[in-house]
Amino acid sequence: MNAILGSVFVGLMVIGTPIAFAMLIAGLVAVALKPGMTALVVTQNLFSGLDSFPLLAIPFFILAAELMSGGALTEVLLKFAARLVGLRRGGLGHANILTLTFFSGISGSALADAAGPGAMLIKMMRRAGYKDAYAAALTASVAIVGPIIPPSIIMIIYALTDNSVTVTGLFLAGIVPGLLIALSLALVNHIVSVRRGYRTTPELLDPAPLLRLFWRALPALLLPVIILGGIHVGVFTPTEASAAAVLYALLVGRFVYGTLHFDMLPAILYRTALMTASILFIVATSAVFAWVLTVGQIPQQVAGWIAGMQLSPAMLLLAVNVLLLLVGIFIEPLPGVMIMVPILGPLADAAGLNPLHFAIVVIVNLTLGMVTPPVGGLLFVTSIVSGVKMGPMVREMRPMLVALLAVLLLLTYVPALSTWLPGVLGYRN
Amino acid sequence: MLTRAASLFVAANRWVLILLVGVMAILVIANVISRYAFSHSFSWVEEATRYMMIWVAFLGAGPALRVGGHIAVDTLVQALPAAGARVLRGLLALVMAGTLAVLVWLGMDYVAFAWEQESPVLGWSLGKIYLAIPVGSALALAHLLLVARRWVGSGEWERVEGFDPQAL
Numbered sequence: 001m002n003a004i005l006g007s008v009f010v011g012l013m014v015i016g017t018p019i020a021f022a023m024l025i026a027g028l029v030a031v032a033l034k035p036g037m038t039a040l041v042v043t044q045n046l047f048s049g050l051d052s053f054p055l056l057a058i059p060f061f062i063l064a065a066e067l068m069s070g071g072a073l074t075e076v077l078l079k080f081a082a083r084l085v086g087l088r089r090g091g092l093g094h095a096n097i098l099t100l101t102f103f104s105g106i107s108g109s110a111l112a113d114a115a116g117p118g119a120m121l122i123k124m125m126r127r128a129g130y131k132d133a134y135a136a137a138l139t140a141s142v143a144i145v146g147p148i149i150p151p152s153i154i155m156i157i158y159a160l161t162d163n164s165v166t167v168t169g170l171f172l173a174g175i176v177p178g179l180l181i182a183l184s185l186a187l188v189n190h191i192v193s194v195r196r197g198y199r200t201t202p203e204l205l206d207p208a209p210l211l212r213l214f215w216r217a218l219p220a221l222l223l224p225v226i227i228l229g230g231i232h233v234g235v236f237t238p239t240e241a242s243a244a245a246v247l248y249a250l251l252v253g254r255f256v257y258g259t260l261h262f263d264m265l266p267a268i269l270y271r272t273a274l275m276t277a278s279i280l281f282i283v284a285t286s287a288v289f290a291w292v293l294t295v296g297q298i299p300q301q302v303a304g305w306i307a308g309m310q311l312s313p314a315m316l317l318l319a320v321n322v323l324l325l326l327v328g329i330f331i332e333p334l335p336g337v338m339i340m341v342p343i344l345g346p347l348a349d350a351a352g353l354n355p356l357h358f359a360i361v362v363i364v365n366l367t368l369g370m371v372t373p374p375v376g377g378l379l380f381v382t383s384i385v386s387g388v389k390m391g392p393m394v395r396e397m398r399p400m401l402v403a404l405l406a407v408l409l410l411l412t413y414v415p416a417l418s419t420w421l422p423g424v425l426g427y428r429n
Numbered sequence: 430m431l432t433r434a435a436s437l438f439v440a441a442n443r444w445v446l447i448l449l450v451g452v453m454a455i456l457v458i459a460n461v462i463s464r465y466a467f468s469h470s471f472s473w474v475e476e477a478t479r480y481m482m483i484w485v486a487f488l489g490a491g492p493a494l495r496v497g498g499h500i501a502v503d504t505l506v507q508a509l510p511a512a513g514a515r516v517l518r519g520l521l522a523l524v525m526a527g528t529l530a531v532l533v534w535l536g537m538d539y540v541a542f543a544w545e546q547e548s549p550v551l552g553w554s555l556g557k558i559y560l561a562i563p564v565g566s567a568l569a570l571a572h573l574l575l576v577a578r579r580w581v582g583s584g585e586w587e588r589v590e591g592f593d594p595q596a597l
Contacts, residue, residue: 024532
């Protein structure tokens with residue numbers, strides 16, 4: 001039965017069936033193949049997969065980011081970032097990295113960051129004399145910190161898929177790795193800028209005093225602080241924090257930055273609904289898929305198979321990394337988490353790995369898949385918004401991929417990078 | 430006539446989604462405020478907003494489909510020559526339509542099965558809440574039929590300002 005199911009599912013994916021539909025069909029096939037099974041189990045899982053209050057944080061974090069974003073915000077954050085790091089060599093590149101890192105604290109899926117603020121940053125770098133393929137490659141790489149620095153939609157889904165971690169624990173665990181990725185890219189930018197003689201761009205620096213620029217940027221920078229602080233102090237649950245973020249973004253967008261007008265609300269709510277539905281539909285169908293895996297005893301079989309290989313935890317982690325990098329090339333992080341975590345989670349558990357550490361390795365790994373050629377969602381988006389062809393961009397991407405892989409290895413073999421911050425604040429999972 | 434009906438249909442679906450997301454946000458925000466200001470929170474809000482979110486997921490599946498919001502591995506379609514890609518997209522449209530039709534049918538079974546059951550807090554009929562599955566799938570099927578010709582022919586989905594399906 002598993003052989004038939006496996007080939008149906010993989011076959012559907014390869015021909016390009018939307019992943020949600022492929023998972024649903026796998027469920028229907030499993031019902032048909034398994035004697036005495038009623039199809040009710042498919043609809044039941046479809047519903048129960050969504051019947052969870054924590055999932056509400058997804059539409060709310062999306063809505064908050066939509067309410068807060070807008071041209072003016074990118075400008076405010078960029079001015080502040082440029083003032084902090086713009087006078088170094090390759091200053092605008094550094095400012096780009098810092099701005100998108102700020103943005104990752106506002107949005108839960110940074111891929112949108114590449115399309116919105118990213119597009120603007122690429123344009124500015126091009127004007128300042130950077131090679132545009134380089135600007136695009138840098139922007140695409142930095143955008144992956146979006147889902148790693150909280151808030152993060154992937155982390156909410158991960159916590160739902162694997163009950164051994166909490167959303168709060170994951171959010172905190174992602175901060176240091178996210179900053180590490182940003183730093184490693186800053187290093188790449190420094191080296192490339194020295195080699196190519198990218199200069200600072202003093203004409204882009206705002207003459208206003210640093211304090212005033214900071215003051216302007218502060219309301220946006222406070223959003224992640226309110227979310228994490230509120231959850232940590234016990235004022236909010238993660239879902240409530242996301243709702244508070246909506247209210248805060250509404251007030252800041254309307255009254256502080258003035259970019260938000262109330263007649264924009266229907267369009268913003270509709271975009272939020274579209275993104276929410278796209279994500280939640282696949283969450284629902286992946287509950288059906290998880291049921292298929294369970295009745296097929298696939299996690300147990302994989303676990304038994306791996307256990308038979310007598311891998312040490314270090315080797316296991318390496319094997320997981322290689323597997324996920326391959327998976328991540330073809331599958332977006334979101335479905336990747338939902339397909340792979342039910343299989344890999346128990347393995348990591350059995351090997352005695354810290355669940356937060358393992359979660360960060362999985363998430364960073366699958367997110368990296370968005371910038372690995374030949375097919376990466378972020379590469380496509382960045383290519384489209386910047387007008388830079390994939391070929392040149394991928395060539396410029398090489399040093400960044402090396403840096404990102406180095407960070408991944410570091411995160412894989414130094415668990416403390418993920419577990420230290422949550423541990424200090426008292427979150428063990 | 431048909432195009433007018435179709436655009437009314439899309440607009441109606443759009444406004445229902447806008448209202449659901451808006452009301453969901455207002456309810457949860459109001460509940461948090463109420464808990465702090467008046468030390469009282471309404472337990473029905475959690476249940477009601479959860480069900481509203483589920484309706485957003487299923488009622489939004491169709492409009493999301495129109496704009497290519499359901500992630501797929503499109504490596505093969507991209508690699509094929511134009512004619513082959515059209516054939517493959519035609520096949521994919523059939524697969525999706527078939528799946529949605531089955532979902533309408535199974536969803537109705539599920540609704541009938543749970544019609545008499547009640548939700549824990551509000552006492553709503555669970556069957557009515559489960560209607561999200563057949564209704565959403567039927568609407569998604571209608572949306573698919575409306576855009577299938579164009580998508581199979583050109584590979585282009587519709588566009589919505591500021592929405593990028595790749596950016597999920």
